[in-house]
Amino acid sequence: MDLFLQQTLDGLATGAIYASLALAVVMIYQAIDHFNFAQGEMAMFSTFIAWQLIAWGAPYWLAFVICLIVSFIGGMLIERIVFAPIHNAPVLSHIVVFIALTLIFNAFAGFIWEFTIKQFPSPFPSELPFETTLIGPHELGVVGITLVMLVLIYVFFRFTPVGLAMRAAAANPVSAALVGISVKKMLALGWGLAATVGAVAGMMIAPKVYLEPNMMLGVLLYGFAGAVVGGLTSPAGAVVGGFLMGVLENLAGTYIIGSDLKLTFALVVIVAVLLFKPAGLFGRVVVQRV
């Protein structure tokens, strides 16, 4: 029983990271109807920036905040510079550009910081204030930070005028323009937010998997799986899906398939959900009109 609880709680911690990535993916998907395949590499790059700041002597939380700001601005710039010109281009063009971004971030990180693995510090104390074998301090911290971030984002979208405007711009760009919303600005903001969320995810997972340019590919896959399971049209669903994938990954790994086939597991989940319940748990089915 203990093992089950341990694995579940640990799964929630990794799930928190998948949930963050899933949220970032869904946010961008809602805004531009495309999957940001480069989300993981962007998060990795952000994490490296934080690492560099810490290596230069900055205290953790200062580096954390600066990293968030830089990621936000970076995300906005990428949208404005790279994606605005191909807004109306065919799907393949978008996919190619996303892949190109993946390459560029991955290689650039490798160029600047090399491919050797690095330690990334965890900001959480090495011991919990209370006794338990069920969950480690870092894992608990990850869940905590993620929940705080998710709450902030929820409040932002639900209760602020800009959040409302962003939702409107994503759902109905034409009507949004007609009430004076600059859809371009909203898109850029959305990308900035997604990049920031990704940065948090990266910084939270780096202590566990060690920082190197290829660290996020598998994580991103699980993030996608979470988004698909939750429903690509539902940010809340994506978050639930992410947590679910974290827990399932651990439980399946412990009890069924061993830890060596985790990526295949994600693949199977993605294909199965897309086939049998494409709207996921919480999403809506989009009917294509002839």
Next chain:
Amino acid sequence: MALLEVNNLVASYGPIRALHGISFSLEEGSVTTILGANGAGKTTTLRSICGMVSTEGAITLGGADISRVPTEQIVRQGVAHVPEGRGTFTRVTTEENLMLGSYARRDRQAIKDDIEQVYSYFPRLKERRDQQAGTLSGGEQQMLAVGRALMLRPKLMLLDEPSFGLAPLIVEELFGILRRINQQQKVSMLLVEQNATLALDLADHAYLLETGRVVLSGTSKEIASDETVRKSYLGY
């Protein structure tokens, strides 16, 4: 000086020309209607004014040229567009739709007052204020669209076929409210309608569009009594 002046407006969708150089004007405080059959170019005209279509020619609002200005800016100058199909933000609530209508404004308290005013024009919306807008009926969504436009405190309201798909009683109610809005709030209106009888009843002036050209213009009385209009558009 007219509030809105359009001179020799040519509008195209890619290589296809939809408007072949139309001219008309709208006096401040008036209701002007543009009539015509399907495909005549009525919606294109409204879209051109809002900067949503590529155009040549002059469009001036209160004397200032708006033909090259992006849509969001035109809106901020006081032009509220009630689009074809209502353009409801279906996934947010009724009240959030109204809030979005006031996005371009900064005066917090006045916005609250204006919401109440919209509810006084459209009591049914107040009943549904926290409901997801997509669950409202067609007539209610149309009222919501007009209410949202009102939230801008516009100088000019553009309405694209507001009667479309609505039951006659609802339409009568709606058009009555439009008249009150025009008179009480001094909102000028440019109304595009297929239903000529309704439109001519509400409007002061009318233009008739046929395949992208203005073929007739005058006061609504004149247009209503015109022989061809009566036969082709009014049905008698």
Next chain:
Amino acid sequence: MDNVRNHRSNPAEKFELFGVQLPKLRMMLLLIGIALALFLPLVVANFAVFQMTQVLVYAIAVLGLNLLTGYNGQFSLGHSAFYALGAYTAAIMIDRYEIAYYWTIIPAGLICFVGGFLFGLPALRLEGLYLALATFALAVAMPQLLRYEHFEAFTGGVQGIDVFKPDSPIPGLSADRWLYYFVLFWGVLLIIGAWNLVRGRTGRAMIAIRDNPIAARTMGINTALYKSVTFGVSGLYTGIAGALGAMVAEFVAPDSFTFFLSVWFLVGMVVGGLASIPAAIAGGIFILYMPNISESVIGVFFGNDPSAKALIWVAFGLFLIFTVYVVPNGLAGLVRRFVIRYAIRRGD
């Protein structure tokens, strides 16, 4: 009477480029290409032959992807998986079962056809982005699957399998050259196959499905069958490329077949141009030489710094973006535009 005399069945014959009728020009270029393919390896060094062989292998792989995406409109970020499947099939047959290398190609192709077809079945329900996502997942999962310890007896686990370059049965012809002609043989066969496929009814059905799947269905085309079969054929091509590639590289290992290999193929296809068979060869050339050229250029600025090598991929990425913006139809598109622009109509 003049009208009758000038009535030709091929409208391209009316146009000239550099003073030569278009169809004749095409034939000339084709003959030059064939001559180069046949005789160039005999005069250049072994290493250059090795590179030419690699180009051919990549070209076949890119051709496979192009059949699926360019002609049939189904995206795949997962072709590294089919390449791996073909490569491992060949390697296992040669190393574990001691089957001669020339017998491995067809089985590798068939296995990959089946694999492609099977993946194509669920893919029927997935469009555009979703299919890209599913194939992305396939590509990311593949290396881990290949490393799986329970398959180690077959796959050699992390170490992979060594494949020895086949000996040349012709005295005087080096092993590298022999392998080149072996690959060339299959390449030509596959290109002719693709050419026939695309020109015929199947090709038209594939293209119809790409351009308007709903209309295609109303015309009576069994879209499900065609799409799955196309996936299978695409897998077959890339799988055969993998099998040949295994012999060229002389080993297979899980980390050779990552998601980034799929990116290679995608790049080759996009740069070469969609829906074009010669484009595949251009793509193959690009995949091979672009990194080399970039490496030289970067070497000028950064010397031998190994992490500077990573900049090649940055260059690649930038090049890709440039292609999408400026030359969205790839080299093939450029050629088409050039011909349209400069071909002169002869007097009617």
